[in-house]
Amino acid sequence: MPTADVLFTGGAIFTGAGEPLDGFAVAVVGDRIAALVRADETAALIGPATEVVDLSGALLSPGFQDAHVHPVAGGTELLQCNLADSADAAESIARVAAYALSHPDVEWILGGGWSMDHFAGGAPTRQALDAVVPDRPVLLMSRDHHSTWANTAAIRLAGIDRDTSDPVDGRIEREPDGAPAGTFHEGAGDLFAAARPAFDDELAYRGLLAAQAELIPLGITGWQDAAVRASGAGIPDPVPAYLRAAADGTLKVHVVGAQWWRRDGGIEQVEAIVAERDRIAELVDPRRVSLGAAKLMVDGVAENGTAAMLSPYHDHHGHPTDNSGLSFIDPELLREAVTALDAAGIQAHFHALGDRAVREALDAVAAARGANGPGGARHHLAHLQMIAESDVDRFAEHDAVANLQALWATHEPQLDELTLPFLPDGAESRHYPFGDLVRAGTRLAAGSDWPVSSADPMQAIHVAVNRTFPGSDAEPLGGAAQQIDLVTAMTAYTSGTAYVNGREHDTGSIREGYLANLVVLSPDPFAAPAEQLHRTTVLSTWIEGAPVYRLSSVTVKEPS
Structure with missing residues (x-):
């Protein structure tokens, strides 16, 4: 040797x-x-x-791999009006004012990172932005990228008024007379698509390099980009940036891209996703960049009432409502799509947050396994905020990977103020049931969903093991039974995600x-x-x- x-x-x-x-x-x-x-x-x-x-x-470990991250979106936000880590609503508004003052020639003020728990009802108003930027449109994504905050100028330029209907996949917060109040949830943010400036490839490339410079110092050596070839919500398609960075040698990590499944489309998308995977494989070394996954957004998020739940949300008085959240993809189509994707060797990467969404995603994986046999693509479900007890064993049964965003598995203001009060009694015990998944023999991967939350794997691992954030005096979320041990958490962030990314043969160990x-x-x-x-x-x-x-x-x- x-x-x-x-x-x-x-x-x-x-x-x-x-x-x-x-x-x-x-x-x-x-x-x-x-x-x-x-x-x-x-x-x-x-x-x-x-x-x-x-x-x-010190400890030597395999490099961390992030199983669910949005690097180009996060990187471009760093280059724009960045509200991440603002302490409260006042600081967020002050940052917008400072950005506007230092960028007098920017036509639209774009960016994001604001936290829903900083604003009453999780819904900031247009007037709060108007007070600091009355003369230019402002459009800012929430920290979780499921809501958009706009000022009056942006709303007017987009042609949105009290007569604008809510889209089928979103909701407009409204003032008493029906006028837009300033917050647009889920697909309602796409109402600005025609008015706002398009992202150019140069900004996306700079955003990718900025993201890589943030993530590599956290020990991250590979990732799965959870939305490529997407459109809407102000997020640039990162594929041109990845191809450019791979060609010029600036891309250091290895990347799997999950191609966006359009919620308004049908089964015809499978053919296009397969063709794009094959096209990219001819342009770049698949060991550096590959597009062998599809991102299926099954539901929304609990804090704005769009996560798909088995039981209805409650109102401010604790009474059940007629809202059980949204299934963005018809369950029958979801089963058909995943079966076709699986047959073509395309991995399904599900956003499945509510317990009904988790069940619908598992039903789709079960249908694919039944039609195509075992040993197919490595399908994984991300987020998993709530899982019905009867569905836990189905992960291992159908060889579905649980993709954990462990940093969220703790009592914190967004959960305690905007979510748990509006869910039925007993919902807290079913939140992020990692311990149940481990005991059921579920294969785990782990990711951050950055820029939704910190990309630091060790911060997420701390929460996975403790079920509390550092310095918290709260009880562990879901009780001690949902804590997992350090070996399990580290494995998820290394060899577990390498498996999901199809790189367990040369990375993750x-x-x-x-x-x-x-x-x-x-x-x-x-x-x-x-x-x-x-x-x-x-x-x-x-x-x-x-x-x-x-x-x-x-x-x-x-x-x-």
Whole structure:
């Protein structure tokens, strides 16, 4: 065996599954892991040019992979009017005012990141924006990208008034006389599509690079983009940016793109999705970018009453209403579509948040398995805010992967103020039932949904293990039975997502012959108390054997 280019030693090794190994070292030659050897048997691997990385007690892990993320949307928001991390409504409005002042020549003020829990009823008003920007249109996506906030100028330019009907897949918040109040939920945000400026490919490319510069320092070395070839809601299609970045060498991570299933379309979309997958495979190395998945938006979100529930939402007085949320895709069409996608080798990536949406998605996977047999595409359900107890076993039964956004599995204002009060008694116990899924033998993957919430895997892992956010004195959401152990959470974020992305043969694990996509974590989370997991940070990220981020660096380096 040749001497190593890089040798990691002096810390525990998490291989992508099971408890970490102590007393071992990892040798890298070129872009691959050459050996996992005992730490006292490395002398022959060290040559004059070997870089010896002394972990000094830190943990070496496979690079994290994000199973559900929107990098280009998040990156472009960083370049526009960015309201993420605003402390309250006043700060959000102040940021809009400051952006408008510093960008006097921008025709439309675009961006997003505002939090619904900062505004009464989760619905900010047009007047709040008019007070700081009365003369130009303002259009801002919510943090979860399920609602749009507009000022009066934008509403007028879009031709929306009291006579504008709610679309079938959305809702307009209204003033007493029926006039638009300023918040547009779900598909109602698409009413601005014809008026707002289109995203250009240059902005999307810059957004991709900005996103990569945010995500790589968090240890993320690959991801599944949860909406490519999408339109509407002010989100640019990232495919041209990915192709350009792959061609010019600026794309460092590996990417699977989930092609958007149009809610107003039918089964004819399958042929187009398959053709696009095959077209992109001829243009770029599929190991760098592939479009072998389809994104099916089954429902909305609970805080605006559009998540599809088995029981109706309650009103402000605790009484049941006639609203049980929205199924954006007819369940019969969903079953037909997933069966056809599965037959073509296309993975279904479901947004399934309410318990009815989860059931409809599982019904679709069951139909596909029944028609096409087992062992087909690796279908996965993301979000899973509520799952009926009777549906938990069906994940393993139908070989469906649970794609966890664990950072949300805790008591926090958006859940406690805008969701739980409007759900039936007992709903809290069915929220994000990760423990139930694990006990049922469900295969797990993990992601962030960034920019909806933080992309930091260690913050999400902290919540998955504790079911509370750092410093919280609340009880664990759903009780201790829904907590999962650290090995399970780390596995979901590494080899679990590698499986979903079809890359378990060369990423997601520390094994001989695998790509040297690695992350160094300190302090070692396995040596820390559970309540301190959020303190673990990334010291360095390595992609294909090269350091692309070190904590002391201020820029992301390019692999040679």
